[in-house]
Amino acid sequence: MADSWNTDTGEAVYRSRDAVKNLKIRVRIERVTSTAALSQHLQQHVLSQQDGGAIELETLTPQGQKGDNDEELVVGWQEKLFSQYEMELFQNESACQTPLDRQYLTEIRALNKAKGRRNHRIFTYTDHDRFTSCLPIQQLQYPTDLLTTTKSGPTFLAERMASVRNRRQERRTLDSSIPKSKIVIWEPTEEFVKNSHVVNNAMQTMHIMADLAPPGRLGQKENEYLLLTIKTDGSGTVIVKPDFNKGKEPYRIVTVGQKREVWRLNVENVCTAMQPEEKEREQNMYKDLYVRHKEYLNSLVGQDFEMPPLGILRYMMNGEIVSAKGFEYDNLYIHFFMELPNNWSSLPYQSHSGVTQTCRAKTLGKENVAFFSYPFSFEAFYMSEKESEEPILQWPVIYFKVLSLDSWQRYRTEGYGYLLFPAIPGMLCTLQ
Structure with a gap:
């Protein structure tokens, strides 16, 4: 049995x-x-x-x-x-x-x-x-x-290990906020999560x-x-x-x-099984719902592709500042700006510069790496003076300036760099 x-x-x-x-x-x-x-x-x-x-x-x-x-x-x-x-x-x-x-x-x-x-x-x-x-x-x-x-009481070993496993509890304020000295937990425990x-x-x-x-x-x-x-x-x-x-x-x-x-x-x-007619009716309802939602999204996007004017190249760049490593000081941030050469222009409301957030470095191996993951986008237009099949003579440049911030709110310049606007999409660029 x-x-x-x-x-x-x-x-x-x-x-x-x-x-x-x-x-x-x-x-x-x-x-x-x-x-x-x-x-x-x-x-x-x-x-x-x-x-x-x-x-x-x-x-x-x-x-x-x-x-x-x-x-x-x-x-x-x-x-x-x-x-x-x-x-x-x-x-x-x-x-x-x-x-x-x-x-x-x-x-x-x-x-x-x-x-x-x-x-x-x-x-x-x-x-x-x-x-x-x-x-x-x-x-x-x-x-x-x-x-x-x-019901079983704790064993002798469990009683002895209870004092060993006690950890210093994290001190919290009255409003249950975490102290500012420990904002980011790099290796969170399962209980913390x-x-x-x-x-x-x-x-x-x-x-x-x-x-x-x-x-x-x-x-x-x-x-x-x-x-x-x-x-x-x-x-x-x-x-x-x-x-x-x-x-x-x-x-x-x-x-x-x-x-x-x-x-x-x-x-x-013992749930009552759905009848075949009801199941088919429900599937048709879901199909109709999906079709209507697709039509609604298409109405928002439109059917016509927006073409640039004749003789103008429209350049759209979506980039991300991923990380910075190898710098001496901590609390890094990056100031970047774009320079447009002749025959290049942008929209009046388009910003040509930006600043990332301040980031503390994390040790990975022998390097101190600051992860920014800062996205940005930029749109520019190139207008050719005469019709020709010659390549573009000069591309826009994006300049980078890496700075650090100390405890007295003073900033130090850590390094410079520049990068030409990529002509091929999906490029991963590394500046030395």
């Missing part, structure tokens, strides 16, 4: 264009080591041997409630299913601290007046619940063959849980076990942990305690 368990409890990432509200998941749990099933088997064996004591044995037989040994539910995205603990907690108005708690109080009272909740052991924590972001760590760890782990990264898609989380307590003892927090975690963002990414069974063996859950009961878990995706 031990070989028929699914031990791959890693997360799976799915991408879908459909709305996440249509997500439906069937969850089934089944007790494998059941003391109730064993007592029932022994009782039937005794009843088959002696008929006289049948009434007495049936009287002493405990009547199990529906869902004690197995349960199957279809759960929708962010569908709230209350646990026995929540049913008892939110019946008291004094325990309701937030508007969400008072909403749960109203829903639970409505459930009690009706037929009751449709779930017995399986329940959910939605993204708005207070328990979603603060579940115990032992409920969120997946070892190789179990879905939950027991996680805490400082701006582009962070907000994920919505949902936990499907189960109360695996013995029959008659439901409603205790220590008996709650995590079955499934679902996360999604606004871009159509859905993360499921563990993955759907997809015909594979079920997962195994081992409870904590003296009995250490074993439960079987099956997770299936």
Whole structure:
């Protein structure tokens, strides 16, 4: 039996264009080591041997409630299913601290007046619940063959290493700003990127849980076990942990305690498949949308290519000052300007000069390199005095002046350079 368990409890990432509200998941749990099933088997064996004591044995037989040994539910995205603990907690108005708690109080009272909740052991924590972001760590760890782990204290080696691994924490001001002496982190750690990264898609989380307590003892927090975690963002990414069974063996859950009961878990995706007619209609809609967007872009660009006047060469240059290396001082910046020879002109609003930002150098090997990555563009016109096929006699020149800035805001000239406007596109030029 031990070989028929699914031990791959890693997360799976799915991408879908459909709305996440249509997500439906069937969850089934089944007790494998059941003391109730064993007592029932022994009782039937005794009843088959002696008929006289049948009434007495049936009287002493405990009547199990529906869902004690197995349960199957279809759960929708962010569908709230209350646990026995929540049913008892939110019946008291004094325990309701937030508007969400008072909403749960109203829903639970409505459930009690009706037929009751449709779930017995399986329940959910939605993204708005207070328990979603603060579940115990032992409920969120997946070892190789179990879905939950027991509570374990730190080992002797872990306690000794705790003092060694302590690092000096980065001091931040009251407004959580980084000191100006350490503006750029050249080798950021994974934790620094996680805490400082701006582009962070907000994920919505949902936990499907189960109360695996013995029959008659439901409603205790220590008996709650995590079955499934679902996360999604606004871009159509859905993360499921563990993955759907997809015909594979079920997962195994081992409870904590003296009995250490074993439960079987099956997770299936039961979303309604799109009909072929609806799928074709959706594809046609996307095609129509793409065609309209393409027509809109073409209307912005226009169909006619803008030609220069007769006898005039239009020169457009898009360049980038990438880096500077080999200079003595730090805090470098570059001042550049263009010189146009005879028969060359530019537009009245066209700037002929520019200044890069101040950049600190980074050591690469034996060189100190300052990376600017400064883009610039320039447009010029050449007008020929007479019609001829002779090449252009003189090209415009771009001059560079490298300067450094010290702590007293004084600048020093570090070097000069010049470059002719390239006649071939896509050239990488290096100035010595």
